[in-house]
Every structure is written in C-alpha cells, then in structure tokens.
Amino acid sequence: MSEWTTIARPYAQAAFDYAVENKSVAHWQEMLVFAAEVASNDTIEALLTGSLAAEKLAEIFNGVCGEQLDQEGQNLVMILAENRRLQALPDIxxxxxxxxxxFxxxxxVDITSAVKLNKKQQTSLSKSLETRLARKVKLNCSVDPDLIAGVLIKAGDTVIDGSLRSKLNRLSDALQA
Structure with missing residues (x-):
C-alpha cells in the first residue's frame, strides 16, 4: 500500500457503506476500479499533481471517465478533487x-507448492481452508521447485509453512543450537 492509504481509508469506508446501503457493491467496485486506473494514468497523474482548480480537475477527470461513473461516483470525484485527494483513488x-x-x-489464499497441484488437491485444500478460516476461499496457486516438497499457504496474516525446505531449515537450526 502507498502513502495515501491512511487518507484513502475513510473514503473507502464511506463509499462501501453507501454501496451496501443501496445494494450496489458490485457497481461501486467497478466504478472505483475504473477511476483508479484513470488516476494511475501518467497523463492524468501529472494533472492531479498540478495546480488546476478543483472544479476544473473534477470536470476533466469525470470527462475522461465518461459513463463509467454514475452521479454518485462523479460526486465522489468532486469531493476528492476539492480536498486534493484524487491521487488516493487507487488506494480507495x-x-x-x-x-x-x-463483507x-x-x-x-496464495498457495505455493513444489509441484503443480491437480484439481482434486486444490479442492481438498480449499475445503480444509474454508473450514479453518470460516470464509469462502479463492485459491491462487503457484509452483516453486525450491520448496523441495510440500506447500506454503498465505491467507491474509496467516502463514502455514508445510514445505520440506522449511522443515530442513528448522532441523538445521536445532542441530546448531
């Protein structure tokens, strides 16, 4: 996350609360993803750091976004422009x-394994993790032959290291102690 994260947090929360209240979470997500891409564009980014008036900046930004933003999305852009915080859109x-x-x-969940996992293994891991984490799990699988065998699982702040490389490192540390 960037330096704008602290500034972005209340805007993201307000937008999310509004979206939940109006049952338009998916729509808001689409708008924010698009606006974040626009804000990350090199040309637009140069405008955001410039000295344009807030109204003009919001007008240009909303013009670029076009029909991708509804009236509420355009209002958010106007508020962000008035507060000189359009650069926070990617973090928002x-x-x-x-x-x-x-919600x-x-x-x-990022799963790194020594060999490619087949569908049956992925399904089994997914079910086990859903039970353990009490959430729906979306797996992102990758292969790292340096693990030798086993898997490394990262889910938010939780890390489960069941790789042979890790076990060998712990054994080595224990023998040296």
Missing amino acids: SLLFNQLKAE EKEID
Whole structure:
C-alpha cells in the first residue's frame, strides 16, 4: 500500500457503506476500479499533481471517465478533487475491495507448492481452508521447485509453512543450537 492509504481509508469506508446501503457493491467496485486506473494514468497523474482548480480537475477527470461513473461516483470525484485527494483513488479502490471481501466472507489464499497441484488437491485444500478460516476461499496457486516438497499457504496474516525446505531449515537450526 502507498502513502495515501491512511487518507484513502475513510473514503473507502464511506463509499462501501453507501454501496451496501443501496445494494450496489458490485457497481461501486467497478466504478472505483475504473477511476483508479484513470488516476494511475501518467497523463492524468501529472494533472492531479498540478495546480488546476478543483472544479476544473473534477470536470476533466469525470470527462475522461465518461459513463463509467454514475452521479454518485462523479460526486465522489468532486469531493476528492476539492480536498486534493484524487491521487488516493487507487488506494480507495484497493481498500474498497478488501471491505467487500470481508463483507462477503471471502479471502484470497496464495498457495505455493513444489509441484503443480491437480484439481482434486486444490479442492481438498480449499475445503480444509474454508473450514479453518470460516470464509469462502479463492485459491491462487503457484509452483516453486525450491520448496523441495510440500506447500506454503498465505491467507491474509496467516502463514502455514508445510514445505520440506522449511522443515530442513528448522532441523538445521536445532542441530546448531
């Protein structure tokens, strides 16, 4: 996350609360992802750091976004422009996505294994993790032959290291102690 995260947090929370209240979470997510991409564009980013008046900056930004933003999305852009915080849009989008995942009880889980996992193994891991984490699990699988064998699982702040490399390192440390 960037330096804008602290500034972005209340805007993301307000947008999320509004989206939940109006049953438009998916729509808000789409708008924020698009606006974040626009804000990350090199040309637009140069405008955001410039000295344009807030109204003009919001007008240009909303013009670029076009029909991708509804009236509420355009209002958010205007508020961010008035407070010189349009650069926080990528972080607002990221935090909004995290709030959505928490609301929907979903979690992204990164699984690194020594060999490619087949569908049966992925399904088994997914069911076990859903039980342990009490959430819907979305697996992101990758392969790292340096693990030798086993898996490394990262789910938010939780890390489960069942790799042979890790076990060998612990054994080595114990023998040296």
